[in-house]
Amino acid sequence: MSRRGRPxxxxxxxxxxxxxxxxxxxxxxxxxxxxxxxxxxxxxxLTSRTSLDALRLSLVTATAATMVAFVIGVPLAWMLARAQxxxxxxxxxxVTVPLVLPPVVGGIALLLAFGRRGIVGQYFESCCGVTLxxxxxxxxxxxxxxxxxxxxxxxxxxxxxxxxxxxxxAATLGAGRLTIFRRVTLPLxxxxxxxxxxxxxxxxxxxxxxxxTFAGNLxxxxxxxxxxxxxxxxxxxxxxxxxxxxxxAVSVGALVLLRDRxxxxxxxx
Amino acid sequence: xxxxxxxxxxxxxxxxxxxxxxAPAETFGLSGRIGVEREGFSLDVALDVEPxxxxxxxxxNGAGKSTLLRAICGLVPLTHxxxxxxxxxxxxxxxxxxxxxxxxGIGVVFQEYRLFEHVSVLDNVxxxxxxxxxxxxxxxxxxxxxxxRLGLADLAQRKPSQLSGGQAQRVALARALACNxxxxxxxxxxxxLDASTRLEVRSELRxxxxxxxxxxxxxxxxxxxxxxxxxxxxxxxxxxxxxxGQALEVARRPATDYVARLLGLNLLxxxxxxxxxxxxxxxxxxxxxxxxxxxxxxAIRPNAILLHADRPDxxxxxxxxxxxxxxxxxxxxxxxxxxxxxxxxxxxxxxAIAELHLARGDRVWLSAKATELEVYRG
Numbered sequence: 001m002s003r004r005g006r007p008x009x010x011x012x013x014x015x016x017x018x019x020x021x022x023x024x025x026x027x028x029x030x031x032x033x034x035x036x037x038x039x040x041x042x043x044x045x046l047t048s049r050t051s052l053d054a055l056r057l058s059l060v061t062a063t064a065a066t067m068v069a070f071v072i073g074v075p076l077a078w079m080l081a082r083a084q085x086x087x088x089x090x091x092x093x094x095v096t097v098p099l100v101l102p103p104v105v106g107g108i109a110l111l112l113a114f115g116r117r118g119i120v121g122q123y124f125e126s127c128c129g130v131t132l133x134x135x136x137x138x139x140x141x142x143x144x145x146x147x148x149x150x151x152x153x154x155x156x157x158x159x160x161x162x163x164x165x166x167x168x169x170a171a172t173l174g175a176g177r178l179t180i181f182r183r184v185t186l187p188l189x190x191x192x193x194x195x196x197x198x199x200x201x202x203x204x205x206x207x208x209x210x211x212x213t214f215a216g217n218l219x220x221x222x223x224x225x226x227x228x229x230x231x232x233x234x235x236x237x238x239x240x241x242x243x244x245x246x247x248x249a250v251s252v253g254a255l256v257l258l259r260d261r262x263x264x265x266x267x268x269x
Numbered sequence: 270x271x272x273x274x275x276x277x278x279x280x281x282x283x284x285x286x287x288x289x290x291x292a293p294a295e296t297f298g299l300s301g302r303i304g305v306e307r308e309g310f311s312l313d314v315a316l317d318v319e320p321x322x323x324x325x326x327x328x329x330n331g332a333g334k335s336t337l338l339r340a341i342c343g344l345v346p347l348t349h350x351x352x353x354x355x356x357x358x359x360x361x362x363x364x365x366x367x368x369x370x371x372x373x374g375i376g377v378v379f380q381e382y383r384l385f386e387h388v389s390v391l392d393n394v395x396x397x398x399x400x401x402x403x404x405x406x407x408x409x410x411x412x413x414x415x416x417x418r419l420g421l422a423d424l425a426q427r428k429p430s431q432l433s434g435g436q437a438q439r440v441a442l443a444r445a446l447a448c449n450x451x452x453x454x455x456x457x458x459x460x461x462l463d464a465s466t467r468l469e470v471r472s473e474l475r476x477x478x479x480x481x482x483x484x485x486x487x488x489x490x491x492x493x494x495x496x497x498x499x500x501x502x503x504x505x506x507x508x509x510x511x512x513x514g515q516a517l518e519v520a521r522r523p524a525t526d527y528v529a530r531l532l533g534l535n536l537l538x539x540x541x542x543x544x545x546x547x548x549x550x551x552x553x554x555x556x557x558x559x560x561x562x563x564x565x566x567x568a569i570r571p572n573a574i575l576l577h578a579d580r581p582d583x584x585x586x587x588x589x590x591x592x593x594x595x596x597x598x599x600x601x602x603x604x605x606x607x608x609x610x611x612x613x614x615x616x617x618x619x620x621a622i623a624e625l626h627l628a629r630g631d632r633v634w635l636s637a638k639a640t641e642l643e644v645y646r647g
Contacts, residue, residue, distance in 0.1 A: 169383035171370040172342050173397040173448055183396070187387040 030248070037245055038238040045242040053220045054228035055246060061136065061224060062204040065143035069151045069200050074193070077152045078181070081159035092156075099149050106145055107213025114141060115214075138215035139222050143204035150203055154196030158189055195258055202254040206247065296320035297355025299452050299484040303340050304349035305333070312336050312508040313350070318452075318484035325499025325516065326488045329527055333508040334488040335380075338454045341486070342377050343370035354451055371400070376450030380457040382441040384429035390440050391416065391425040397448030415443040419477070435466040442477060453478070453485045459494050471497055492531040496520055504528055522568060522645045535569040535613045538647060546644060551610030554637075555586040556644040566647035571604060571616040573641035577634040578625050585636035593631045596622065607635060 038045060045051060079085070080092050098106055114121040115133040124130040132138040162185065170180045186193075208226040215222040217231065225247055232240035298319050305312040312333035318324045328334045339345040341352055343359065346367055352359040354375075360367050385393050392399075394415055399408035416422045419439045429437060438458060445453060458474060459467050475498050478485050487498050495502050495516065502519045504512040504527070512524035523529040529536030539548040544559035546567055554567060575581070581588060591607035598604075602616045605627065615635065627633070 163383075165379070165381070166383050166385060168344055168370075169377070169379055170385070170396065170400070171344070172373075172375065172377040173400055173444065174371050174374075175396070175400040176369075176371050179400050183400075184385060190387075 045239050054225045058225040061139040064140045065204040066201045068144045069148040073148045073151045077155035081156045095149050095152050103209025107210035110214040134216040142210040142214040143207045146210050147200045147203040150199040151196035154192050158192030198254045198258050296482045301352035302350035306348040323478050323485040323499045325495035325502045327495045328505035332505045338456050342375045343373050374451040376445030376453045378441045378455040382437045386429050390427050394443045394447045415447045419443045434462045435470045452483045455487045537567045537611050541565040548611045555639045556642045557640045558644050568643040571614045574615045574637045576615050581636045586639045587637045590634050
């Protein structure tokens with residue numbers, strides 16, 4: 001074996017052994033999923049009532065949670081990145097809490113805040129007749145709680161790196177704050193918005209712990225795909241595997257979208 | 270949020286001017302005293318720029334030139350002083366008045382151009398009109414003549430990343446002019462260009478600035494840029510004006526070592542009595558002008574001084590001797606530093622260097638005609 005042409009900065013060959021183990025460790029479960037999938041009656045399983053309901057609910061709630069994240073998360077990211085206000089550091093720390101908090105704990109916390117007896121939820125109940133816990137909107141709340149930080153952190157990071165000097169130039173051309181944000185900042189943020197949005201959607205789609213705690217597991221109402229997979233595992237494992245395939249497909253799709261469209265160009269820009 | 274400048278609908282926009290030299294209906298002078306106090310930095314400069322006048326602000330890095338521009342266009346608030354455009358107050362901290370950047374109507378060409386990378390050249394230039402409320406189509410209609418005027422018509426659909434430095438500079442200028450600004454500020458407009466394009470862009474820029482009817486301020490640390498572009502020059506050092514005057518005047522009679530060095534002139538300080546100047550630090554020089562007395566400055570072009578191996582017998586009234594301290598090649602000339610007194614830089618041809626076998630530490634003779642020495646009150 002010739003050693004010629006191998007740059008000195010490349011790792012020694014021995015490193016390949018643990019590296020391959022790591023790759024197998026990450027890859028084999030996926031292979032297992034594909035091998036054991038009930039390919040023959042996949043169609044029947046996937047078009048069953050439970051599966052279709054769960055799939056529809058998952059797509060709708062994950063989309064809604066992502067929209068919620070855009071509507072209130074992007075403004076928060078903008079404030080965190082550019083506004084001076086007391087408690088900004090605390091606010092920034094608060095945003096990261098759902099990322100590290102076990103989702104089940106997040107679900108309990110949501111119950112204590114927005115549940116029927118929660119510190120805020122009781123007023124929703126009494127004044128507007130709105131109940132969040134154990135309802136489909138509750139699923140959206142749970143997913144948004146867990147997933148929104150991905151969008152906020154991605155967008156805030158991009159805003160901080162963004163060259164504010166271009167925005168200054170826009171101001172000298174007669175643009176006010178909102179115009180600058182709409183016509184200069186947002187277009188420049190587009191890669192971060194897409195990346196953050198895809199991450200948020202993927203995370204919301206896979207949400208399990210907070211959802212089952214806060215919204216329960218009612219088929220057709222709050223039973224999302226991950227919950228259906230869990231339930232299926234106890235009853236009909238082949239159904240669980242089939243449903244898992246859907247989640248896998250969506251996740252891989254999100255990853256491909258991120259890598260090819262934005263992550264690479266975003267990193268080099 | 271209430272202080273938001275809005276979408277710009279409220280700003281009284283003049284009718285978009287027709288590029289081709291027609292001035293806005295009215296032009297105003299830019300005047301005031303610009304005071305900015307920051308930790309470890311202070312700027313205090315009084316300026317008065319007439320409509321149509323181009324003032325070059327010259328100064329070393331960190332002198333406060335960019336802060337001056339940022340204060341005038343509203344990106345930095347004044348801590349003291351006042352800025353006026355005609356009768357309108359742009360900034361007056363005492364009266365607690367500060368017109369926001371987007372309402373001032375002051376065009377800025379930034380050093381790094383700061384073009385919008387995500388849109389075409391056309392939409393860069395159309396950005397200002399669009400921000401003031403025009404529809405996309407109407408804004409483009411305003412932008413097109415400016416593209417034509419600055420020779421950018423063929424590049425209209427390009428993205429800024431596909432432009433050369435000189436082209437980007439023209440886009441930045443077109444973008445600022447398309448807003449029909451009341452005044453124009455340029456921050457080191459040529460600094461980002463390489464030497465070959467610089468020459469061409471500089472003369473183009475001079476023509477465009479001449480066509481602009483409002484007051485113009487060009488900030489630069491390059492003496493040639495300032496001399497070519499500006500009618501009047503203001504020199505700022507350490508946040509204060511150290512010299513101002515007509516461009517030619519400043520070029521002939523620099524008041525500080527910084528300006529003299531920029532212009533490549535020898536500047537000596539001394540005391541004049543009846544045509545004789547006793548130079549600070551030693552040496553006596555004869556000058557032609559006998560009318561100046563007292564503390565004076567003497568400016569001598571390096572090529573007005575001759576270098577000799579032996580004592581010259583010519584008619585030059587100033588003859589002295591010194592030691593060669595440095596030899597530096599500048600283009601087709603060689604600049605020799607000779608320690609006197611007085612110590613001067615002398616420009617000679619490379620042939621002369623060979624002929625004299627000059628090396629560091631050599632003893633040489635210097636001569637200069639009295640008429641070549643510019644003497645003035647310092």
